[in-house]
Amino acid sequence: MTADSMQKPWVRTPLVESANLSKAAGCRILLKLENLQPSGSFKSRGIGYHLLSALQRSSNPGKVHFYSSSGGNAGLACVHAANFLGRPSTVVVPLSTKPMMIVKIKAAGATEVVQYGATWKEADAYLKDVVIRTAESKGEEGLYVHPFDDPEVWEGHSTLVDELEQQLQEMGEGAEGPDVVVCSVGGGGLFNGIMQGVEKRKEWKTTTVLGLETRGAESLAQALEEGELVTLPGITSLATSLGATRVSERTFELAQKHRASGKFKNAVLTDAEAAMGCWRFADDERILVELACGVNVAMCYGGRLEKALGRPVRKDEKVVIVVCGGQNVTTSMIEGWKQEFGDLDSEVTNAQQIADVPSAATAPNGV
């Protein structure tokens, strides 16, 4: 690590090969552990980069105060990054936000957490129209931080691909890049960063980015079907961190362009499948992730990866799963999902050929 990289509000996360998930998927599964970012999710990168750039641009960085209206991982990332950079941050969240998330935002060092309004829209409007204006009238430089729709956020997320390239090299892998990079798509910020990182690497010409959504939050899949950006009437998926009714314009453009070039594929899974990804991942790798992340991990089980790619996978194929993380999860939630959705794939978990995948033994109807 150079002195320069020490100044950043995100960290280089490990890239580890998972024996258990590789067994389950039938190829080499490499996990990029973004759940270990200081804020608990990949958002530390994009939002951290955005805050860093904003401070560098500011003529008076000593007066900057950051404002976010996310009661989720974007809010956590904003507070962590602001704290790291020595600046104050205020988060306005809707009244429906869980107590645990509010405590996490406070523990991260938020100057203030305000609960307002029934929905995110109301909290966001209150933040912009009242909180920031009041602060500015007192001489502060108030900076509104959007959770995903900003080129600087994407630029920050693309540092994940830079690291990936270095780490594959350190592991003694070739320069041709992984065969597949799996990431989930909410508003599309993470996907934009990854796709940008992949497309600028000439040696990675055979790398496919696989973008995943949950049914009920599939704003990208629907846009691709329609051939134009669409706004979902509502979010019906339990994976709330993926709940953007409309993906960013850039996401749609990149997805359309690279679907044609063959460098992008997408898939939509149910909440039950995402939940299965969460509890099996917890039992196989002892890491807890949100449904929004479990949807990626679910690819490893029950032949879903091959189905999504539309082709068989080779044993030596390298598939990188971006474990995007998220803090809105507890063991109780995971156990709840296991009970509710545990019978999913029982025919798969019971199948002889994967009896040596540990989570097949811990499934409710397991071997």
Added chain:
Amino acid sequence: MPVEQTPQMPAPAKKNPWIRTPLIESTNLSKAAGCRILLKLDNLQPSGSFKLRGIGHHLQSALARSPHPERVHFYCSSGGNAGLACVHAAQALGRPATVVVPVSTGEAMVAKLRAAGAEEVLRFGVGWREADGYLRGVVMKRAELELGGVGEAVYVHPFEGVEIWDGHATLVEEVAVQMRELGLGEQGPGVVVCSVGGGGLFNGVVQGVEALGRDWEGTTVLAVETRGAESLARALEAGELVTLPAITSRATSLGAATVSRRAFELARKYGGSGRVRTAVLSDAEAAMGCWRFADDERMVVELACGVSLALCYGGRLEKALGRAVGAGEVVVIVVCGGQNVTTGMVEGWRAEFGDLDLEVGAAESQSGDVPSAVTAVKGA
């Protein structure tokens, strides 16, 4: 004169079977403990625990010693994390490994040994002693006979041996490098917390701290055991090695009836100066460490590891150190990991022991700072 024409062979890249694990500062645990808590995440070793370091180093050394490394086959009788480490390390070094486990070993652990690439997993005997006897007396002997002298069977002990301790000492070397990278300077942390079972990890950690010389002279190694597996604490009390009549703690990974002689000697040597301290916590406290860590940091660890993390909560660290901690003090906790855990087990512990520290949890959640105070069973 013939000139030696041997072409220069590039030395094969010496790749360790273990990885450099992250050292991260935990906001939530720091809040709970009242000082800077840095987590050394050895739960992220490919085998799921710190054991990959020691056992990996031991296997590496055995191969280096062997006249025919390509004939070596490793044998281990642990159905736990040592067995997993043996299989993972053997796999990384390109050699086969066979594991014999007692029949009581859970399905998930057997599956984990297989998924890790064990050549064979055999189940034999009611306890470790029987499995180990069968491994050494039957499996290894048969293999040696069948191979007619062309094979080399190497027995891998789960925690005894200088090579294992040397391997564990790499953890401290890494922490020193990582603290520099984090801008924390050359000085060692105030405290390094680690769990003690047979004492292999503890021996490596103390050895690593010793090797760093003056910069780490002020560092206290805090060795934590569970009640019912406190073979080190008992030995220190008695002034000599003792053998516990039985292991009554549920933290089975800490269940060594007698601690290694080296651990006893090191703890005694440094006990007077305060460079080593010991603490014994109950299973309930270890369980609390597990579920609170899961909610605060979203990682699931065994009781054997949770006992170290439990120190962050309810003022236990100060009590164990016998002094107050400062907000700026750096405390490194070795998150030793362990694969014998599921979310179901953690939830069971939460249900069984969730009312421990009720008053502490209530106070913390009133101050509104520690997430797991909110998720406690009877928490606010």
